[in-house]
Amino acid sequence: MCLILTRHFICNLQFIAFLLLFAITQTFAQQSTSVTLTGKVTDEKTGKPLPFANVFINNSSIGTNADENGNYKLPDLSIGNIEIAVSFLGYETIKQTLRFEQPGLKTVLFKLKEGMELQGVTVYARKNKKREKHLKIITRELLGNSQFSKQCRIVNPEVLRISEDDDGHLGAQTTKPLIIENNALGYRIHQDLDDFDYFNGKVYYGGSTRFELLAPKDSLQKKSWRLNQKIAYQGSLKHLLASMVADSLQEQGFKVYQVIPDSLRMFKSVRSVNGVNTLANHLHNRIEAIRGMRLIQPGELITERLVISRTQLEIFNTKKRGRSPYSDMPYAYSQITFPQGYMIITPQGWVSMPMGFEIAGELANDRFSTLLPADWKRDN
Structure with a gap:
């Protein structure tokens, strides 16, 4: 009886040890998918450190300040492409695209030039x-x-x-x-x-x-900001791209159509009915409805997705009234063109490599009053 209990106790210890090892392995695996970026910011000519320079991922809230010796550290970055910007008062801000294909510690040094006088601009010494x-x-x-x-x-x-x-x-x-x-x-x-x-x-x-x-003055303001951020997200480019990845365009209020290549069109021209231009006249002739899953392909890394379209996309936000070229689709209307045929995004809709994509219409009207940082996350 005593021997049986001892074996049972040993088995339990082995099982616990296995669980601990599994937990440690999982934790290490999670940590190993991230990148820690370190380095130094210096004056290009003198090599002197630029203390407290700003080092940040462009268009995001992810950033840090260098220390008094110009050294910086940005932890917990995802593998893939990021555009780093570095600024310091009196120096030209620089931007550099970095690609990390493996996790771990990476070192990048930044050298800044002193700012140049702006040429060809009218400078006003006082208000007029x-x-x-x-x-x-x-x-x-x-x-x-x-x-x-x-x-x-x-x-x-x-x-x-x-x-x-x-x-x-x-x-x-x-x-x-x-x-x-x-x-x-x-x-x-x-x-x-x-x-x-x-x-x-x-x-x-x-x-x-x-x-x-910004630091909210109370919990009420914090809730108000979060609510407004969700409103700003609705119908945004980030929202559209995330919906493509999730193959939930229609559920999220988007209708996306792809221009049919000339070689595949049924007819060479589109005729309006009674002088009215409608989307229905263009379907199966000039454009076709398309699902998100047909536009998205896996990227080289698990953090990447490719948005691929050789022809222009026409997008409607059915949750927002607006002007469009079609009388039967009176919704907010946009066009997206990919000169290279694709761009690279994250699964959350963060454009990591735009490849020169062009956007017109409603989605091109984003301004700083509605702009969210690229790393903004919606509630799960």
């Missing part, structure tokens, strides 16, 4: 009517006209250097990051505006974007 007029246009175009726009403000407009060309193009750049406070979504956005061009009602702007989380 012309600058104020231009500033209103720039503010409107950056913040947008969404339901959240009035809760956003540009904190430091004085860093904008504004120019107007003879042909009527309104341009702007920043001497240091433009700070935008979005009190609707709970973010402070630091935007290095490399270029801004406004002409004939159309705007183009580019640069590096760093999101900083």
Whole structure:
């Protein structure tokens, strides 16, 4: 009887040891899928460290500050492609795309150039009517006209250097990051505006974007921010791409159509009925409905998905009324074109390699009042 109990006790110990080993193995496996990025930020000419430089993943809230010796550390990054941006006051912000195919510790050194004087721009020493007029246009175009726009403000407009060309193009750049406070979504956005061009009602702007989380004053404001973030997510590009990956376009309110190549069309032209252009006339002739699963393929890594389409996509958000080219589809309408035939995203809809994709229509109207960081996560 005693011997049987001893064997039973030993078996239990072996089983417990197995469970512990399994747990350790699983934990190690989970940890091993991430990347820790370390390195140093220095002056390109002198090699001197740039203390407290900002090192961050572009368009996200993931970032850190270097220490007093210019050393930085970014842990828990996913394998795959990331665009790192590095900024320091008085220096040109740099961006670099990195690809990590294996987990572990990676080291990248960044060397920054001192900032150059902006060329060909009109600098206003003091406030005047012309600058104020231009500033209103720039503010409107950056913040947008969404339901959240009035809760956003540009904190430091004085860093904008504004120019107007003879042909009527309104341009702007920043001497240091433009700070935008979005009190609707709970973010402070630091935007290095490399270029801004406004002409004939159309705007183009580019640069590096760093999101900083604001501290809510109470639990009520925290809930309000989260609710507004969910509203901003609905119908966004991130929402669309995540729905493609999950093959849930229709359930999420999207209808996606793919342009049929000329060689496969039934007819060479589309005829309107009684002068009315409808989607029904174009189906099986110029465009066809397509499911998300037909657009998505696995990438080289488990963190990647390929969105593949050799022809243009036409997208409708059926949960939002809007203008479209078709009288029978009065919903928010967008077009997406892939010059390279594809782009690379994460399963959550984060565009990691855009490959120069072009977007027009409703989805191209995102501004800072509704913009979410790429790493924003919806509730499971």
